[in-house]
Amino acid sequence: MARPRKFDETAVLDAAVDRFWTQGYEATSTRELADSMRMTLASMHNAFGDKRALFRRALEHYLDGSLRARIARHEAAASPAAAIAGFLRESIERSLGDGCRRGCLLVNSALEVAPDNPDLRDFLNAELTTIEDFFRRCIVTGRRSGAIPAGIPDDDAARLLFSTLLGIRVLARIRPERDLLEGAARGALASLGLPPMPDP
Amino acid sequence: MARPRKFDETAVLDAAVDRFWTQGYEATSTRELADSMRMTLASMHNAFGDKRALFRRALEHYLDGSLRARIARHEAAASPAAAIAGFLRESIERSLGDGCRRGCLLVNSALEVAPDNPDLRDFLNAELTTIEDFFRRCIVTGRRSGAIPAGIPDDDAARLLFSTLLGIRVLARIRPERDLLEGAARGALASLGLPPMPDP
DNA sequence: CGTATTTTGGATCATGTGATCTAAAACACC
DNA sequence: GGTGTTTTAGATCACATGATCCAAAATACG
Numbered sequence: 001m002a003r004p005r006k007f008d009e010t011a012v013l014d015a016a017v018d019r020f021w022t023q024g025y026e027a028t029s030t031r032e033l034a035d036s037m038r039m040t041l042a043s044m045h046n047a048f049g050d051k052r053a054l055f056r057r058a059l060e061h062y063l064d065g066s067l068r069a070r071i072a073r074h075e076a077a078a079s080p081a082a083a084i085a086g087f088l089r090e091s092i093e094r095s096l097g098d099g100c101r102r103g104c105l106l107v108n109s110a111l112e113v114a115p116d117n118p119d120l121r122d123f124l125n126a127e128l129t130t131i132e133d134f135f136r137r138c139i140v141t142g143r144r145s146g147a148i149p150a151g152i153p154d155d156d157a158a159r160l161l162f163s164t165l166l167g168i169r170v171l172a173r174i175r176p177e178r179d180l181l182e183g184a185a186r187g188a189l190a191s192l193g194l195p196p197m198p199d200p
Numbered sequence: 201m202a203r204p205r206k207f208d209e210t211a212v213l214d215a216a217v218d219r220f221w222t223q224g225y226e227a228t229s230t231r232e233l234a235d236s237m238r239m240t241l242a243s244m245h246n247a248f249g250d251k252r253a254l255f256r257r258a259l260e261h262y263l264d265g266s267l268r269a270r271i272a273r274h275e276a277a278a279s280p281a282a283a284i285a286g287f288l289r290e291s292i293e294r295s296l297g298d299g300c301r302r303g304c305l306l307v308n309s310a311l312e313v314a315p316d317n318p319d320l321r322d323f324l325n326a327e328l329t330t331i332e333d334f335f336r337r338c339i340v341t342g343r344r345s346g347a348i349p350a351g352i353p354d355d356d357a358a359r360l361l362f363s364t365l366l367g368i369r370v371l372a373r374i375r376p377e378r379d380l381l382e383g384a385a386r387g388a389l390a391s392l393g394l395p396p397m398p399d400p
Numbered sequence: 401c402g403t404a405t406t407t408t409g410g411a412t413c414a415t416g417t418g419a420t421c422t423a424a425a426a427c428a429c430c
Numbered sequence: 431g432g433t434g435t436t437t438t439a440g441a442t443c444a445c446a447t448g449a450t451c452c453a454a455a456a457t458a459c460g
Contacts, residue, residue: 005436024226040439041439042438043439047437124374125374152391156383160384163364163370164367166366170307171366174328180359183355187360191357203456204456231447231448241409241449242449403460404457409453413449414449416446422439
């Protein structure tokens with residue numbers, strides 16, 4: 001019916017994610033995006049709309065390939081406590097393994113672009129809440145089975161883990177030191193009576 | 201010897217802080233800065249140098265009037281445990297009391313501008329370490345006196361509080377809900393055997 | 401008062417920005 | 431093979447950006 005697209009959508013979105021992740025939204029120009037996506041400005045605009053729409057698509061692409069799968073994978077672990085510890089371990093290893101100090105695109109975006117962008121903020125909040133809910137589910141089921149000792153309210157425990165994770169992701173961007181990131185995670189786990197993280 | 205300056209340095213730096221805090225570094229133009237500082241571009245440039253240098257000055261101004269005094273004030277509290285709880289309480293109230301969801305300029309900057317700016321990164325890290333050290337001093341002296349129960353290593357406890365604070369400041373910018381911020385703080389305090397925060 | 405020195409105001413420069421336009425190219429369908 | 435529809439490619443638009451220049455203004459000092 002019409003001329004087919006030459007580019008691979010996954011590949012070009014990967015490239016867009018990389019730029020936004022490394023440099024942030026404001027600091028990335030549309031020309032730079034088009035170059036790294038190996039397509040022209042017009043094609044990019046035609047396929048994805050304006051810069052904001054492309055950012056949204058890139059963010060969704062990032063989350064599709066990253067967050068949701070990770071939660072599902074860890075939730076299938078041997079126990080809720082292992083799911084929590086494994087999720088934190090993976091977050092730390094990802095943070096330390098990235099030489100570019102990129103942190104987490106979700107957290108970076110929540111700080112840079114969400115505050116003055118209600119649509120994006122709602123979207124990001126929904127994703128962040130996914131993480132909070134994951135922690136809460138783990139806490140609830142773990143305590144119900146007796147594997148996690150009772151203590152502070154379930155909600156507070158989940159929020160503690162959630163904010164610890166965010167803190168770790170912030171530190172990953174500015175001070176990516178293993179002792180620091182692991183110390184925060186160890187502190188949260190131990191103080192909730194959870195087993196330590198698996199070795200890296 | 202020469203023509204005196206017409207502007208009040210404190211006032212213009214306050215204005216610069218406000219713009220950078222509300223919008224971030226990249227999203228704030230030099231013209232907008234000059235307008236809000238009530239001076240001309242040339243005067244601004246003459247007095248503070250380029251945009252990056254002005255940002256650095258604004259950041260220092262913000263920290264001078266905010267962070268260091270707060271730490272000193274809380275450290276003079278009745279007990280180390282009260283110092284920790286009071287510091288978290290004040291951070292939460294500041295976060296919730298700001299209708300603009302600005303969060304903390306230090307944390308925002310650590311994510312947006314520090315990663316590709318070694319000088320600024322070192323400066324920000326030194327300031328962040330000031331907070332971490334404050335928590336560590338409180339834990340150490342509180343445990344030595346018996347007011348804070350022994351448990352996980354001092355360093356890990358300090359890192360847990362530190363990353364919880366960062367997480368709270370991130371959430372303040374995207375999801376400023378009292379239950380959420382207080383829940384994270386309550387979780388951290390209770391799980392370390394610390395007394396709860398004072399009422400707002 | 402005169403002069404040296406700094407700040408101030410306004411204009412301006414070169415460049416980068418997001419976005420769009422036009423025409424050529426490429427394919428699916430009839 | 432023709433036709434219609436979409437994607438490409440390159441040029442370009444209007445504007446914003448960071449930074450600078452130059453002359454006028456304002457003061458402290460001699």
